[in-house]
Amino acid sequence: MNYFGELFFSGLTRGSIYALLALGYTMVYGILSLINFAHGEIYMIGAFTALIVASVLTMKGFSSIAIIVLAGAVAVAYSAAYGFTVEKIAYKPLRQAPRLSPLISAIGMSIFLQNYVMLAQTSDFLPYPNLLPPIPFFDRFSSVIGPSELSIVLTSAILMILLTLFIKFTRMGKAMRATAQDREMAMLVGVNVNRVISTTFIIGSALAAIGGILIASHTGRINFYIGFTAGIKAFTAAVLGGIGSIPGAMLGGLVLGLTESFATGYISSDYEDVFAFALLVLILIFKPSGLLGRATNQKV
Amino acid sequence: MSMDKVLEVINLTLNFGGLCALDNVCLEIKKGEIAALIGPNGAGKTTLFNCLTGIYKPDAGDIFIYPPQGKQHRLNNLKINQITALGIARTFQNIRLFSGMTVLENVMIGRHCRSGAGIAGAILRDKGTRDEENLIVNDSYKILEIIGLDSYVNDLAKNLPYGAQRRLEIARALATEPFLLLLDEPAAGMNPQETKELEKLIYQLRDDLNLSILLIEHDMKLVMNLAQNIFVLDYGEEIARGTPQDIRKNPAVIKAYLGVEASA
């Protein structure tokens, strides 16, 4: 398996996770024009919750499969609940406020959640068990792509397809698209905007939680701060693809993952995070609308 | 009154994606003239203003200005603030005052491009800077007196009644010492009494301050009273131009505003 191929699949794996996270950012931004700074923390809480449930169940002697399923399900439910709650506390009261206020509130929530987990748990890096379902079928491809990596890529792909179908064909999906285009008008035609917004946060948080579990299982460790770096990178991916655009978030995630992988592989691995930030800065300066986004004209 | 032109627009074209907002529009304003730009909603009037003031860049065509003191300029690629500094000022259709600032300060902002104190001046507050500040304050107050807003001088702009806010927009634009004033629906939302006062004010501005004025308006009575020359746009194209008498009887104009039956 040559070096290029390794880097490629490793980049694909990273990219899938970024895509999952980026979806949450892009959906919220599309509807509320808000950068949900706390989204990275939801991802981290999802991973932590899975860890906690898994640890407890392990001690009680549950089977591996049961642990994986239960930990995953509980983590997703909890992340969705956290996302829902965060929106109600920090963003809903500020819907009519000038743009600066919800942004600062989001930063405050991000800081709060990070420290909440750090104080309630620990500031150390904790080893993370492998919560990926073992599928022997995947071992077949291990010369090309590792089984855990394959799980991640496939899971992400399935989730993204499901999301796209949801947005396109369900009533709620249509309501979400309408609200993203014109919130007031959607309200006037009878869309329950509050419910749409809550659903957006719930879905985004659920995806983030799965992403969190996947990546923590893959890297084998977790700590309260992983949300910050992953969050910034996922936001980069969302912007790269065109903020507000769901296919854009997916594309952006993959592009970022691959770029990072190849850059760290061929240029330098010390500056891994720098590549993501540099990419972010460059895109925002030269093409703020992103790859798939459209520049919007303001009526003067 | 000299008959030199101050503004010349030649074949101005602007597209938004697939939509043609302005299609080969031509316009001419003479010195000391009050001209009006009318047309149904969505005709492209404000879009034209935005092109003139540098907010939009036209896709084709030219905009030339001929300041009374100074040389001719082509406005096409200039920045918004450069165009204002050259002497074209505007008001906005949706009021865009600095609502958290006082009435006086709003007008003082207009004086920015006619003053020069910089960072050093701000910090040191030397005599030159202090004199300039005093001058700015006095000049701004004088403008408020002309417009009739001096009683509101220290009130916050957002607390003003609607009609006063519209007049403050004009005051602010005047502070930039323009030779050409673009008014975007100055009478919108005004009652007949306020509109009458506005009419008097616009005459006063033209006569006392030697301004040329182009206004977008829907209030036909005001337009017919004020304008010496009227341009009519519909769907981005010019459909008529002429004196108020010409326009009043022009079938194309009547059709655009009222539909086919009315012109019969």
Next chain:
Amino acid sequence: MKITDELKKSLFIALWFILLTFPIMVIRVNTIDQVVVWRWTNLFYVGIGSFTLSFLLQLFLKKRNQSAKTISATTSPLRRLLDEPKFSRPALILIAIFTLIFPLIFSHYQINIMTTALIYVMLGLGLNIEVGLAGLLDLGYVAFYAVGAYSYALLNYHFGLGFWTLLPVGALLAAFFGILVGFPVLRLRGDYLAIVTLGFAEIIRLILENWNEFSFGPSGISNIPRPGFFGINLSSEQSAIYMYYLLVVFCLLAIFVIRRLKNSRIGRAWNALREDELACQAMGIDKTKIKLAAFALGATWAGIAGVLFAAKTTFINPASFTFMESAMILSIVVLGGMGSIIGVIIAALAIILLPEYLRVFSDYRMLLFGAALIAMMIFRPQGILADVRKKYEFHKTNNSRMTR
């Protein structure tokens, strides 16, 4: 008995939070030692805490809705107090005296803390230029702070130049970086501007951390000399006192300069920029010039603070210049009331000094920050002290008199 509605709602909210925080608060996991600890008492804390908070909140909101006043119409009692010359003048004199004799009363340790607080006052005032006056949301302010600190440390290390030589150098380099950062972001709106500045700051920090040949990496630079006092060698106690007075002088300088800037032609232009960028340009203001000026001037104070910080602690490393720092400085500006100089000073002193003197809360400092930011934005977005506009006075004479 309308109160039962609120009680029921609070009960529901308490239950929700108990359930929500159950895994993280109650179950502590340690996979290194393979231990799981159950802390059931936390359930009660969460329950009682959220019940009480939500109940009080509902009462507060009910009261606020009943009273006719809006938020913007009420001037805070603090502001009314400060406006009263009978109070403000003696208060100012007392503060001045206290500031002067502070080092003579308090211990070496406390002088150091106060000096740190003053550094944050300066940082808050500097960021206030960008965020409060010009409305440019800079989330990467700490980068300029780092430029100041590292330029002192490195230029001193390589060329042996002293504090007083390098202080203006640090300031100028920071200003230069301000323009460098400001230039590409001129077109960007609020959120985008925030993220790009954050990105820039992180890039700078990562470079400092990894480019060992240049910056000595994570281990940082030590043995940075303290500022010289006419060539005399000072003991560490004397140096601390010297540092304190230096900081006081520079803070006063910052206050003076920023006040002047605020009430000047460029201050008004910044105000207009913040209110409505398009209308601002339409009135003839060159937004490029004033945005770059805001970045440069804001960055300068961070640079000065950086040099002073390096000289005070004699050791710097990249860990002092994280996003958390930027967030904290931003908190100071926001909580203080954007644009308000006194507000920023109070906020900086509160944020730095309170955790020191309320030791029991120090672990929770960041947690409370986060909560304070959220609460502030919801209940009092204008900050502790809303900014007050200067009033101009007129008597129909040829010259005008401006008050305050």
